[in-house]
Amino acid sequence: MNKKEFLSRLRIALCSLPEEERENAVKYYQEYFDEAGPEREREIIEELGSPEAVAQGILQDYADNNPQWASIHYHTPSPAVEEAKKRKMPVWAIVLLCLLLSPLLLPLGLIVLTIILGAFGVVFGLFIGCIGLMAAFAVTALVVLAAGLLLAFAGLGSVLASPAAALLCMGVGLLLIGFSILGIVAAVWLIVTCIPTVVRWIGNLCRLPFRKGGAQS
Known part of the structure; x- marks a missing residue:
């Protein structure tokens, strides 16, 4: 519905008013639309509601101030108002429509829910897998460190008993200690850097369905 249709339906709904009052009311809303501008036309229509509801308020105000007119005209609903009432879908029809669509809506809802839960399950599984991989990496580095210390000692x-073998053991031990220290540093860096990033990413993903306007464009 655009401005022209709104004003046309409003004029019809006010047909029981005296012509001058009717035109003044239509002119008021015409100027209201003009001041708002074409870019806000749809917003103004949503704000005002249906033309019949606007007309009902105008008729009520006029009837309150003109009891004599009200005794003759106001008790008779305008044809536009009656037509608007007929167009409204009754509650039983809405319930019946929901029941008829339920065989389609329920499986569709289950499919959507399954997809959402599956996506969250995959993300959670990847998160747990990353933590497990980092933990295994850290444990391996600690084991290598322990082995290097044992060989060095x-x-x-x-x-004194075998200098050559002793030097070889200490060399290998020190090499393992160096690798283990690098591994521990790398594991700590991964844990400190990656886990907060993954947690933040999962949090943003979980908030996506609840963002107001975040998905609007």
């Missing part, structure tokens, strides 16, 4: 203890 073993080589140190046998340096």
Whole structure:
């Protein structure tokens, strides 16, 4: 419905008013639309509601101020108002429509719910997998560190009995200790950097369905 249709239906709904009063009322809303501008036309129509409802308020005000006119005209609803009432879908029809559509809506709703839960399940599984992988990496680094320390101490203890073997053990032990320290630093960096990022990403994903206007364009 546009401005022209709104004013036309308003004029019809006010047909029981004296001509001058009717034209004044239509002129008022005409100027209201003009002041708002074409770009706000739809917004103004949504704000005012149906022309018949606007006309009902105008008729009520005029009837309150003109009891004599009201005793003759106001008790008789205008044809436009009656037509608007007929166009309204009764409650039983809405209930019947919902029942008829339920075989289609229920499976569709279940499919959508399954997809949403599946997506969240995949994201959660990836998150747990990342944590497990980081934990395994850290544990492996600690085990390598322990092995390097044992080899280094073993080589140190046998340096008098077999210097060559002792040097080899200490060298391998120190090499393992160096690799394990690098691994521990890398694991800590991954945990500190990646986990907050993943948590923030999951939080944003969970908020997507509830953002007002976030999906509007």
